[in-house]
Amino acid sequence: MSDLEQFRMETRAWLEANCPAEMREPVRDEDDVYWGGRNATFKNDAQKAWFDACVEKGYTVPAWPKAYGGAGLSAPEAKVLREEMARINARPPLSSFGIWMLGPALLHFGTEGQKQRFLNEIARGEIRWCQGYSEPGSGSDLVSLQTYGEDKGDHWVVNGQKVWTSYADHCDWIFCLVRTDKQNKYQGITFMLIDMETQGVSTKPIKLISGNSPFCETFLEDVKVPKSYGDDIPAQVGEVNRGWDVAKYLLGHEREMISGAGGGDRTAAIGAAMKRHAAQNGDELDPVLRAELAMFDVDALAYGCMGEKFLDEIKAGKTHPAQPNMMKYAGTELNKRRHELMMAAGGSRSLEWESEETGGGKPARNWLRTKANSIEGGTSEIMLNVVSKRILELPGG
Amino acid sequence: MPLYHDEDQAMLADTASSFMAEEGNIAKQLRHWRDRDCKDGFGHDLWKQMAELGFNGILVDEADGGLGMGHVEAGIVLEEIGRNLTPSPFLTSSVLAATALKHGSDDLKGRYLPGLVAGDSVFAVAIDETAKHRPERITTRAEKSGNGFRLTGSKSFVVYGGSADMIVVAARTSGADNETDGITLFAVPKDAKGMSHDAVRLVDSSMATHTKFDGVELDGDAVIGEVDGGREVLDAMLRAGRIGAAAEGVGVARGAMDRTVDYLKQRKQFGKLIGEFQALQHRAAHLYSEVEIARAVTIKTQQLLDAGAESADMMTSVAKAKVAKTARLAVQEGVQMHGGIGMTDEYDIGLFMKRDRALAEFLGDAYYHANRVAELSGY
Ligand SMILES: Cc1cc2nc3c(=O)[nH]c(=O)nc-3n(C[C@H](O)[C@H](O)[C@H](O)COP(=O)(O)OP(=O)(O)OC[C@H]3O[C@@H](n4cnc5c(N)ncnc54)[C@H](O)[C@@H]3O)c2cc1C
Ligand SMILES: Cc1cc2nc3c(=O)[nH]c(=O)nc-3n(C[C@H](O)[C@H](O)[C@H](O)COP(=O)(O)OP(=O)(O)OC[C@H]3O[C@@H](n4cnc5c(N)ncnc54)[C@H](O)[C@@H]3O)c2cc1C
Numbered sequence: 001m002s003d004l005e006q007f008r009m010e011t012r013a014w015l016e017a018n019c020p021a022e023m024r025e026p027v028r029d030e031d032d033v034y035w036g037g038r039n040a041t042f043k044n045d046a047q048k049a050w051f052d053a054c055v056e057k058g059y060t061v062p063a064w065p066k067a068y069g070g071a072g073l074s075a076p077e078a079k080v081l082r083e084e085m086a087r088i089n090a091r092p093p094l095s096s097f098g099i100w101m102l103g104p105a106l107l108h109f110g111t112e113g114q115k116q117r118f119l120n121e122i123a124r125g126e127i128r129w130c131q132g133y134s135e136p137g138s139g140s141d142l143v144s145l146q147t148y149g150e151d152k153g154d155h156w157v158v159n160g161q162k163v164w165t166s167y168a169d170h171c172d173w174i175f176c177l178v179r180t181d182k183q184n185k186y187q188g189i190t191f192m193l194i195d196m197e198t199q200g201v202s203t204k205p206i207k208l209i210s211g212n213s214p215f216c217e218t219f220l221e222d223v224k225v226p227k228s229y230g231d232d233i234p235a236q237v238g239e240v241n242r243g244w245d246v247a248k249y250l251l252g253h254e255r256e257m258i259s260g261a262g263g264g265d266r267t268a269a270i271g272a273a274m275k276r277h278a279a280q281n282g283d284e285l286d287p288v289l290r291a292e293l294a295m296f297d298v299d300a301l302a303y304g305c306m307g308e309k310f311l312d313e314i315k316a317g318k319t320h321p322a323q324p325n326m327m328k329y330a331g332t333e334l335n336k337r338r339h340e341l342m343m344a345a346g347g348s349r350s351l352e353w354e355s356e357e358t359g360g361g362k363p364a365r366n367w368l369r370t371k372a373n374s375i376e377g378g379t380s381e382i383m384l385n386v387v388s389k390r391i392l393e394l395p396g397g
Numbered sequence: 398m399p400l401y402h403d404e405d406q407a408m409l410a411d412t413a414s415s416f417m418a419e420e421g422n423i424a425k426q427l428r429h430w431r432d433r434d435c436k437d438g439f440g441h442d443l444w445k446q447m448a449e450l451g452f453n454g455i456l457v458d459e460a461d462g463g464l465g466m467g468h469v470e471a472g473i474v475l476e477e478i479g480r481n482l483t484p485s486p487f488l489t490s491s492v493l494a495a496t497a498l499k500h501g502s503d504d505l506k507g508r509y510l511p512g513l514v515a516g517d518s519v520f521a522v523a524i525d526e527t528a529k530h531r532p533e534r535i536t537t538r539a540e541k542s543g544n545g546f547r548l549t550g551s552k553s554f555v556v557y558g559g560s561a562d563m564i565v566v567a568a569r570t571s572g573a574d575n576e577t578d579g580i581t582l583f584a585v586p587k588d589a590k591g592m593s594h595d596a597v598r599l600v601d602s603s604m605a606t607h608t609k610f611d612g613v614e615l616d617g618d619a620v621i622g623e624v625d626g627g628r629e630v631l632d633a634m635l636r637a638g639r640i641g642a643a644a645e646g647v648g649v650a651r652g653a654m655d656r657t658v659d660y661l662k663q664r665k666q667f668g669k670l671i672g673e674f675q676a677l678q679h680r681a682a683h684l685y686s687e688v689e690i691a692r693a694v695t696i697k698t699q700q701l702l703d704a705g706a707e708s709a710d711m712m713t714s715v716a717k718a719k720v721a722k723t724a725r726l727a728v729q730e731g732v733q734m735h736g737g738i739g740m741t742d743e744y745d746i747g748l749f750m751k752r753d754r755a756l757a758e759f760l761g762d763a764y765y766h767a768n769r770v771a772e773l774s775g776y
Binding site for chain 1: 673677763
């Protein structure tokens with residue numbers, strides 16, 4: 001038996017012993033997800049047991065080095081773990097912007113001190129992070145951001161407003177883009193880590209069309225950010241004024257995550273499920289809808305292959321750096337179409353906004369939520385701009 | 398297995414790519430033969446050269462003189478054929494017929510495979526009987542007669558049928574027209590008495606035939622595989638042909654896209670390169686993303702087929718449908734973004750449009766395969 005097959009057998013046995021049955025159900029909505037953080041509570045014992053087992057094994061961040069709370073798995077091993085978890089439908093033990101976005105940036109740009117402290121805290125789900133990029137005047141044109149940090153020797157004083165900060169009101173820390181040089185557009189931004197409990201940081205939820213409000217405006221008023229959080233733990237990631245490089249690197253990971261390339265079933269085929277679903281409601285699929293579902297399934301299954309190819313190529317260092325933009329674009333457009341078709345297949349039932357049958361209007365709320373997929377993390381238009389300029393090398397702008 | 402080419406495959410891709418660009422290009426092959434109104438629709442010299450490179454026997458077992466490779470490798474050659482619109486009997490001979498012959502007797506293999514591997518023979522397959530691909534329904538009949546069979550019926554859209562030294566024919570030896578079982582495959586030689594061809598040139602300049610079998614007498618050893626048990630061989634052949642057509646379609650899409658993107662970087666209007674207009678940039682980028690996805694599902698499916706995976710059958714339909722949609726988009730956007738010049742015979746982009754139309758129809762179009770995906774998924 002090869003080492004990898006051996007690893008597969010061990011992993012299978014470990015999952016069998018440690019992943020509770022309740023955690024082997026597809027994630028239906030955000031309630032099923034554990035986000036960690038200072039004030040986090042578990043939904044039930046199974047969720048906690050699964051989380052604890054994974055933390056101990058390093059499986060919240062399997063590919064990170066052991067020294068930073070990971071399991072130090074090689075790329076092929078990580079793939080085996082993903083496959084084995086997918087096989088039993090295991091839920092992710094921990095969801096976090098720390099894992100998806102900040103972690104990779106720290107691994108790449110962080111000091112040893114920052115890695116020791118923050119990566120371990122992220123891996124153990126001890127602090128929950130939010131992302132402070134967008135501002136009311138700076139969305140797609142992010143580099144126009146105005147939040148300003150004034151250098152006061154041993155600390156910065158930060159003033160400004162961020163918007164769309166996902167879960168800011170539940171988060172402990174924010175990674176934030178702050179202008180520290182007003183003369184220099186790209187090379188005047190610093191990537192700062194700020195504790196949300198610092199005096200002067202406040203948040204205000206934004207209610208979305210889905211009726212939920214997982215987003216906030218984040219206000220920064222005379223926030224005193226120390227330049228150092230301890231030995232070799234500067235408050236900024238990378239160099240001062242060079243935060244744009246970090247921000248871009250991180251956006252690459254964010255796009256990968258939103259595109260669903262990292263796994264999950266956001267873009268999986270739905271035709272068969274919609275037929276069953278219709279049958280439960282005493283109905284059948286209209287032939288034209290069935291045809292659209294079939295075309296969707298073709299696209300979704302093909303996109304699934306693309307996700308796999310994309311990950312394989314990343315590991316082999318064969319991807320174009322702008323490829324995540326293409327993945328993000330294609331994946332999010334597909335996910336919107338998926339929910340559109342699920343609404344159609346659900347018929348009037350899926351219009352119910354509060355009923356018990358719909359789990360409090362989940363189909364409709366989820367459908368509404370997906371409309372943001374092609375906006376958050378960079379809009380589809382911006383993705384297409386990047387692909388056309390950087391991959392196809394079309395002229396202009 | 399990772400979803401990209403390993404070293405050997407990358408080497409094969411390099412060889413195939415430079416060979417097709419140099420020898421199989423549009424000027425030297427497609428236009429050359431078309432403008433001479435060639436009755437074969439392809440060049441035998443090129444076929445011979447391909448044999449010298451080992452291409453023709455890619456799917457033929459080593460024991461039979463071939464390379465014993467898989468669908469990934471056949472797909473590499475086909476993608477280059479697609480990019481250059483190279484008229485070639487590779488898909489019908491080296492993929493479809495070769496796959497059928499894998500199931501044939503040693504005698505049949507000995508009779509036909511050396512000619513294929515050497516580039517001396519060309520094969521065709523006769524499955525469809527109507528204008529659309531409907532392999533579920535076979536009405537051409539082969540009745541027992543002495544030691545052999547008498548074949549009666551007709552087949553349509555037999556690609557390169559008129560040039561073929563042998564045609565693999567799917568006929569019914571028992572059962573009703575739309576039954577799964579009762580199919581037998583036959584290797585019908587060129588000179589079989591009672592076989593007649595009505596040759597037609599298709600929109601892409603390729604040649605096909607409507608072939609009639611009027612009591613064609615066949616020896617018992619013309620049977621490929623089991624009598625009445627041919628459906629399995631037919632299915633294997635169809636899977637190979639469909640993923641092959643998908644690979645060629647990816648090539649067509651890439652060829653059209655690459656030419657279009659180049660054009661966007663050259664043509665000026667309103668004092669600018671038209672590639673600077675966002676309206677065109679976004680469509681080009683969308684097209685690129687679809688082409689990448691089509692390539693991914695194609696290589697994934699090739700690997701699944703080579704591994705004999707259970708999901709390979711359905712994924713073959715996913716790939717064929719996805720590629721058909723993508724190549725269609727590529728050629729339509731290609732002609733549109735070329736503006737008026739794209740409508741001229743002088744420019745190559747229109748040739749891609751024609752090839753796409755023929756290739757999409759071959760072995761089932763996007764609708765046929767999406768429908769199959771739905772059925773195989775249980776809805
Ligand atoms: C659900 C959700 C969650 C989010 N989470 C976060 C978060 O956690 N942290 C954070 O910092 N931000 C977050 N955002 C903000 C997100 O990154 C921005 O909304 C996004 O970058 C778009 O910016 P905007 O909303 O200002 O739109 P605008 O930039 O004003 O764009 C408006 C429209 O114009 C188009 N457009 C703009 N520029 C161009 C161009 N050059 N070419 C073509 N079209 C163009 C856009 O594509 C869009 O269609 C979130 C947003 C949403 C909806
Ligand atoms: C069948 C046929 C019959 C014709 N008959 C006549 C006739 O009788 N008399 C006559 O004078 N002309 C005729 N024409 C010419 C026709 O009017 C032009 O082909 C047409 O105006 C487009 O110009 P073009 O071909 O130079 O394309 P281009 O202008 O080179 O355009 C190439 C591509 O770039 C796009 N593009 C160009 N500028 C922009 C922009 N600013 N923003 C976004 N996209 C842009 C175009 O939409 C096109 O997709 C005919 C053309 C055809 C094909």
